[in-house]
Amino acid sequence: MNRKFLLQSFSALTLAAAAAFATPAMAEDGTIKVGILHSLSGTMAISETVLKDVALMTIDEINAKGGVLGKKLEPVVVDPASDWPLFAEKARQLLSKDKVAVTFGCWTSVSRKSVLPVFKELDGLLFYPVQYEGEELERNVFYTGAAPNQQAIPAVEYLMSKDGGGAKRFVLLGTDYVYPRTTNKILRAFLHSKGITDENIMEEYTPFGHSDYQTIVANIKKFSTGGKTAVVSTINGDSNVPFYKELGNAGLKATDVPVVAFSVGEEELRGVDTKPLVGDLAAWNYFMSLKNPVNEEFKKKWAAYAKAKGLPSAGKPLTNDPMEATYIGINMWKQAVEKAGTTDVDKVIPAVGGQQFAAPDGFTVEMDPKNHHLHKPVFIGEVKADGQFNVVWKSPGPIKAQPWSPYIPGDEGKKDEPDSK
């Protein structure tokens, strides 16, 4: 749907760049302010910087086509610097000082939890683009990343299948914080339901930034003597590099003990020598290597944008799942505003539900009318030598999110829609 206007959109880049850094005081009348809340420094900068860029690209594209409701979008970029309390502060600034109509942002669950009270108090609207652990459903938030049943559970099912190696024992390995802990809690309950007992599950956590995985890899090796084993990794951030290096060096091949990761995508593999990782898996709702016209166009747009802006990644432009989710989120918000005829949060929220968008994952994804989560397809990919993924399994179609996991006791009977205000 956006194809024709591709060229025009680039000619408008310079104009939008100026808008991106304009101070609120200079803002002309007749623009709609949009907040972008991603860490541009600190440990999460590695992942979040591209989300800021892809958001700006999408906004440029929308502006080039005439904006929303006849008004241009004006991005307000702030840097919460990977500092969780600062996220809340910056969110407050966006909502009360800049008076943004909507905010796109956050990566880690802890940053999302930190801004939630602010969005509720000031009745803001947040689009959150990253896979997360579920167990949350807020009126002021739309989740365009995957819930556990759209990523973790299909991945484990694949590992248990014949093609996935028929794993009988599982190592649940993660960084020590809320997302891995909750995901592993869900997975453990899921494995129990499949008849896998506790003695066949090994759960291990490492601190953020852990870099010596020798002991853990040795333990995995020992554990794998008890039967066909697979590793489910929720290791986050750059600890993945030493982990995979150690795996390769210890001779633990993907054909013996496959590793499926939930936080490793194209961007994370950029700094890694991928040769030893060939055959290891990742589960996402989008891969750069997907072959469909929408994705080809998305990749082309991103490459051209990165080049035009002189981004450091322009030499090797990569797209990944959270970038796609950001792109979908902004476009859905635009459609909802057009449907509601206003940017008023209370009117936009009901209009977002049911929006459809032809996404780069090759499907027309839909925002669930009630539960604020996207219906997304699931892909499982194997790492190739060039850092891209070969899709070895995909869900037949988009799957509806279950933010309240049926595998967590106490979640039964929770409403599949947020409480109204």
Place this chain on the structure above:
Amino acid sequence: MRHLLPALIGLAILVLCSPAQAFDQATATALSVGDSDTRIDALNKVIAAGDAAALPFLEKLIGDGVKTSGDKVFVVDGDKAVDPVTGQAAELPSDADDVVNSNRMRNEIGGAIAALKLSSPDRAVRLEAAQSLQSGDADESKLPLVKAAEGKEKDPQIRDMLGQVEANIELTSSDKSLRLAAVKMLAESSSPNVKEMLSTRLAPDGETDPEVKAAITAAIKAVDARLSRYALVGQIFTGVSLASILLLAALGLAITYGLMGIINMAHGELMMIGAYSTYVVQNLFRAYLPDAFQFYLVAALPVAFLVTAGVGMAIERLVLRHLYGRSLETLLATCGISLFLMQLVRTLFGAQNVGVENPEWMSGSVSLAASLVLPYNRIVIIGFSVAVLGFMWYLLTKTRLGLFVRAVTQNRTMARCVGVPTARIDTMAFGLGSGIAGLAGVALSQIGNVGPDLGQHYIVNCFMVVVLGGVGQLAGTVLASLGLGIVSKFLEGVTGAVIAEIMVLVFVVVFIQRRPQGLFAMTGRSAEA
């Protein structure tokens, strides 16, 4: 159930085909097109035929070098496509798709390649093939090939291996004596896979004969004993390896903090600069000397040393010089320098981690036993840290510079009185400590991430090692890093990484409370300085 039909068809083909049939277009298609089950059937057919002509194609297949378009199969080499059977150049249709191998497929193809390679005339190829089969790629379909190969094999090592492979397969034989013999044979093994295989036989649906069962239990015990011995050796090795990294990181600090008394919070960033120097050298080699790429690390050592030593000397001249004797200000100033250096690198190279590749001779591992695998990069780093230690020891105790450094740190006034240029010595000593941090950076680039935050992960450990070892003592630094490395690795094995880290820190706090001077105390007149 839906796999049953293709499986049956495959079986029928298997039965109908004569074993002598050569590798042809139809086989290539069957190997590349369809779901995993039909492809594996085709593969088993190739194995049964023992057709070595299929080898090059299978190797291409596993290396993702095969494309298909409809029923046509192409072997792709760079931009060119060739016919898999005739080897003639072929036109690659634009809609050709990569053949996607799942891990299961890759396992099967790998096993098939190994089985077919058993008949190779080259001993090394046969040995590798036997090893590969031994590590778990063997199943019933390969038994005839293995048996045939064992009969022909003259090399005793390979024959023994093949015997074990055979035992692996025959464990499920219907003949009791064969099973018993197989179990006996496997009891000699020290492979975790064998233990797994034996344990699965003990399951209710496995072995039924009590005699064989008893033999299996005994065999598991024997294998277990061997495994736990190797596990202990492995644990000590990982401990020593962690120690070598701690030692490398702390050695530079042992000079700047230990000898000179400068609390240098930017020490970690000096390591980071060393790692980035490695990255730059790597890129230069890749661009200008691709043939000598394997040796870029050797060239990176002097570069990293000189760059970081230069940065260190500049810091000393410009900032620290004016702050001698005011340790609180030094601490704050170096903290600022550390932030400055990080931001500088972020501006120059970007906030994201950069990729530093291990040269080939540092990737992979030496396998002392199936369960004891020592990675080359760890071994090289242990050796390297010993070499750096030796280099530093020589410099400090055997050279004129070392003599001056020690003289200045022990009694500055007296040293100046007898004509030692103390200001220049300070600069040199700080440069030396920084340069060694740079060398540590080169080593760290080989095992972890290279990013602007690299130094932050190590700075606490560095101070811990130096303080624990006793300020100003090289031997203390060595012992402290060894102790910390081995203790934390053993703890990690028992309690997991998170708790182990806490326990080590608590241990250090308690130790420093009991013995504030560290493992080795400075004695004599210099202690008052």
